[in-house]
Amino acid sequence: MTTPLLIEEAEDRVVLRLNRPEAKNAIDQEVVDLLHAACAELERSPRVALIAGSDGVFAAGADIGQLRERRRDDALRGINSGIFDRIRQLPMPTIGLVDGYALGGGAELAYACDFRIGTPRVKLGNPEAGLGILAAAGATWRLKDLVGEPLAKELLLTGRLLDAHEALGVRLLNEVVEPDELDAAGQRWADRIAQQAPLAVRLAKSVFHAPREAHPLIDDVAQAVLFETADKHHRMTAFLERRTGSTKEKK
Known part of the structure; x- marks a missing residue:
């Protein structure tokens, strides 16, 4: 069936x-x-x-x-x-x-x-x-x-x-x-x-659909959660390392 x-x-x-x-x-x-x-x-x-x-x-x-x-x-x-x-x-x-x-x-x-x-x-x-x-x-x-x-x-x-x-x-x-x-x-x-950070995607979707009166507090709270994640630190570190490597190549 x-x-x-x-x-x-x-x-x-x-x-x-x-x-x-x-x-x-x-x-x-x-x-x-x-x-x-x-x-x-x-x-x-x-x-x-x-x-x-x-x-x-x-x-x-x-x-x-x-x-x-x-x-x-x-x-x-x-x-x-x-x-x-x-x-x-x-x-x-x-x-x-x-x-x-x-x-x-x-x-x-x-x-x-x-x-x-x-x-x-x-x-x-x-x-x-x-x-x-x-x-x-x-x-x-x-x-x-x-x-x-x-x-x-x-x-x-x-x-x-x-x-x-x-x-x-x-x-x-x-x-x-x-x-x-x-x-x-x-x-x-x-x-x-x-390819995006999973928790960042989840929170961005939730914040997007939050009532207007919940902003900007809900944005700040969601960002505070993300600021404490290892994923944020790893992704930003990788970004900075790529940029530094790119600058060195140009020199």
């Missing part, structure tokens, strides 16, 4: 791959539960997370069959909004590898990632109003922060979809590559993150 979420683990990163090709990777309750379990592990052992789809589709949305049967109390449980917010708050960066359709809940999963890499086949947006509901799993507030109010309203209130070129133009996608290069591009981004 195939699992709807494939997990590929390495020492410093994890790939979470939606695997419901028969449903265009629609996000159902089982996928949500498996994503929660994966998040719990990433919270215990922080690593970069790459989130991908399969068979040329990221995620065509939440599972409409399940959504149709949900009622008031289901909405108040925040089934999808809870898992997407948990993904947003993971300690290390998340990278969405977006191919093909990323609609509704699939788009909101992509919005929850820190970075999004797409392919020319991307179709991204929120058609929920056409189904008699709203994009309640983060798009109504997160999308405005990502692309600005006018475009966010256009996507949410008219159901218009962005193609890859448009999404790249507004930086909703950080990069566009060919489909057969998507996984490698994600690994390349993870490599770049892995």
Whole structure:
């Protein structure tokens, strides 16, 4: 029996791959539960997370069959909004590898990632109003922060979809590559993150998302923690030694 979420683990990163090709990777309750379990592990052992789809589709949305049967109390449980917010708050960066359709809940999963890499086949947006509901799993507030109010309203209130070129133009996608290069591009981004000091990355992400009123105190506290780390001392010493060596070579 195939699992709807494939997990590929390495020492410093994890790939979470939606695997419901028969449903265009629609996000159902089982996928949500498996994503929660994966998040719990990433919270215990922080690593970069790459989130991908399969068979040329990221995620065509939440599972409409399940959504149709949900009622008031289901909405108040925040089934999808809870898992997407948990993904947003993971300690290390998340990278969405977006191919093909990323609609509704699939788009909101992509919005929850820190970075999004797409392919020319991307179709991204929120058609929920056409189904008699709203994009309640983060798009109504997160999308405005990502692309600005006018475009966010256009996507949410008219159901218009962005193609890859448009999404790249507004930086909703950080990069566009060919489909057969998507996984490698994600690994390349993870490599770049892995070259940084892990604790510095974790704290920078946390400080970035802190409420405005927490600054500048939270910046100073985080910096105080980093100033005491051996990693900071080793990296700065190596930098100074490289610079000194470079100066000697010029002489």
